[in-house]
Amino acid sequence: MSMRKPYPSDLTDEQWELVEPVITAWKAWHPSVSGHQGKYAMREIVNAILYQNRTGCQWEFLPHDMPPPGAVKYYFYLWRDEGTDQDLHDLLRWQLREKRKRLADPSLVVLDTQSIHVAVGVPATTTGRDAAKKVPGRKRCLAVDVLGLVVAVAVLPASAHDNTAGIALLGGVAAQTDTVRKALVDQGFKKKVVEHGENVGIDVEIVERNPDDKGFVPQAKRWIVEQTNGILMFYRRLVRDYEHRPASSRSRVLWAMTSVMSRRLTGRTIASWRTA
Template identity: 75%
Template sequence: MSERKPYKTDVSDEQWALVEPVIAAWKAAHPSVSGHQGRYEMREIVNALLYQGRTGCQWELLPHDFPPPGAVKYYFYTWRDDGIDQTIHDLLRWQVREMARRKADPSLVVLDTQSVHAAAGVPAGSTGRDAAKKVPGRKRGLAVDVLGLVIAVVVVAASAHENAVGIALLDKVAADTDAVEKALVDQGFKNAVVAHGEKVGIEVEVVERNPAQTGFVPQAKRWVVERAYGILMLHRRLVRDYEHLPRSSESRVYWAMTAVILRRLTGATVPAWRTA
């Protein structure tokens, strides 16, 4: 890495050692026609992506001591399209689960959605209005395990029904692993999701809220997905949806969770924004 003053979002040597093999393998599989090895250090590209995710800055406002915005943008989109973002995330997630003495893939997941406002430049065709939450923008759907680690993510227009998100999440979970046997959902998901779960071999249980309870009351096992959304909100690029394509929004979630998982694996911490 070039000599510069480090940012708090930079990966440490220990963290980079966990990520580098995947990127090195990708580089080896995509050699330059001219044989050029590339002008920019891949570690600095990753540092720039994690910095942007945490701070929420625009491409052109990335600090000058990172590689040029055009180069960072190129790798973000290329890794998104090649699935490298999810590959890195999933390999690290498996390590966290193994550290917790669990199998690589879970048998139970929790599904939920979150609607966020879309930025002004986001194409109207990929956004909508969540009628229940009164939010114009996009809707994120997460499937997480009992540790709060992301198993699947889906981003659609906020106007999409919970059923559509739930079905898409179940499809992704079933495609990525055959270990998941059960999914917990809230009452926003209807019978269509339960029926689709049967088709893909996943039992879907609708967890009903106790009518005697008022206000926010965490529900057993389901609370982990709420915590996951709270963690994502610490990454300012995710507080509002700035991405033109929903797939880019999904990639932002993977990179944000990769940063979280790297800290868990190495015992590192990052001060909260309110820390003086």
């Protein structure tokens, strides 16, 4: 750790101990030809990614006492493309589930989508308009377990039907684990999702809304995905989609949940932007 004053988003020593093995293993697989260990500490690179995720700042607005934007970008994109962000995220998810006295992988997931506005400059070819919610942008799609931990994430144009989102998520869940047997979805998901679930060995149940309910009424078990969406909104980089590539948007979700899970594993909290 450098001698700089820490930011609230920084990993504590205890949290870094959770993250460090994955980063060290990655470094071992990417040795420098000259034997050079790199100019910047990996912990500071991770802290810079978490800082940007939490504050929503542009690359060039990263604080001067952190590694330069070019170095942070390099690792963010490389870890995204090589799946290191996924490896780190999954390791913490397994550890947190086991800490909560559950098996490492779930048997049930909950699926949902959230349409997000995009920033100026995001390629129009990767966006669309959600006709139902009247939102132009992208659709963030999550499959979470009963603890609200992300098992699969997909980012699509907002114009994509929930069927497309559901099929992508079920495929992601099946690729992650063979333990999931049931998925709960809302009425936006249709028969095609149920049929795809059968193909990958997952029973998809469409949870019907009670017609007598007025306004927003949380549905048993399905509410947990709404809670996860709400938690992600504390990470300002996720409030609006700033990423040119959907793969980067997906990576942002993984990093946000990595921050969440590292804090839950170590019993730490971080002040929300609502805190006075």
